[in-house]
Amino acid sequence: MHGPIPALATWGWAVPFYAVTLVILLRPSWLAWAEFDLPGWVRRCGALALTLTPIFLYWILRALGDNLADAFAAVAGQKLVTRGPYRYIRHPLYALEFVFLLSLAAATANWIILAFASSGIIVISLVVIPHEEEYLRARFRNAYETYRQRTGRLTPKMRSKGKPAYPLPVRALTTTAARSRRHAP
Numbered sequence: 001m002h003g004p005i006p007a008l009a010t011w012g013w014a015v016p017f018y019a020v021t022l023v024i025l026l027r028p029s030w031l032a033w034a035e036f037d038l039p040g041w042v043r044r045c046g047a048l049a050l051t052l053t054p055i056f057l058y059w060i061l062r063a064l065g066d067n068l069a070d071a072f073a074a075v076a077g078q079k080l081v082t083r084g085p086y087r088y089i090r091h092p093l094y095a096l097e098f099v100f101l102l103s104l105a106a107a108t109a110n111w112i113i114l115a116f117a118s119s120g121i122i123v124i125s126l127v128v129i130p131h132e133e134e135y136l137r138a139r140f141r142n143a144y145e146t147y148r149q150r151t152g153r154l155t156p157k158m159r160s161k162g163k164p165a166y167p168l169p170v171r172a173l174t175t176t177a178a179r180s181r182r183h184a185p
Contacts, residue, residue, distance in 0.1 A: 013116070013119060013120050013123050014120070016116070017116040017117075017120060020112055020113065020116060021104065021113065024108055024110060024112075024113065031110060031112060034110050034111045034112045035108075035109050035110055035111075036109050036110070036111055036114075037109070038106065038109040042106050043106060043107055043109055045103075045106065046102075046103040046104065046105070046106025046107035046108075047103070047106075047107040049099060049100075049102075049103035049106075050100065050103045050104060050107055053096060053099065053100050053103070056085070056092075056096050056099075057093075057096060059084055059085055060084065060085055060092050060093050060096060062084060063081055063083050063084025063085060063086055063092075064081055065081075067079060067081050078139070080136070080140045080143050080144060080147060082147055086151075087151075088151060088152070088156045089151055089152050089153065089154060089155060089156055090133075090147070090148065090151050090152070090153055090154075091129055091132070091153060091154055094124050094128070094129060094154060095154040095155070097120070097124065098121050098124070098154070101116075101117035101120050101121060102117055102121075104117065105117045129153065133148075
């Protein structure tokens with residue numbers, strides 16, 4: 001993905017967002033005026049989701065392997081990644097970013113974080129992802145088009161009757177567990 005537009009859109013949003021987040025973490029009283037009421041269970045769910053994001057980030061980064069590059073830079077010898085979470089969705093890193101942003105907004109119950117989270121999701125959805133998909137289409141041509149048809153952008157693609165177009169690992173695990181119970185002595 002090349003060009004100044006996605007980079008400016010991302011960094012123009014990310015730098016102030018993480019600065020405000022640091023202020024909330026280090027000096028919560030400075031932004032207490034921006035807090036809003038949320039049920040405790042919603043805030044706890046947000047905090048729990050935040051603690052799980054590093055696990056998913058590790059899975060995503062491991063799947064990317066040598067294809068991981070600085071923001072908006074191409075990698076020499078880049079390959080189309082279709083393993084790990086990329087087997088199910090085309091942009092798991094952005095999907096995880098959305099979960100992170102919404103979880104942080106829920107955990108902090110802060111209007112400023114919620115506003116930044118919402119604007120970040122809009123910028124990534126409307127500017128960054130379309131630019132990246134355009135680059136990937138040009139770079140990988142038919143292979144990317146086939147991959148795009150098989151996978152969802154940010155969530156697994158569903159076939160008719162609510163079944164995933166590509167089997168999810170949870171289903172495989174439950175099927176395997178049921179089979180092993182049937183064949184147990």
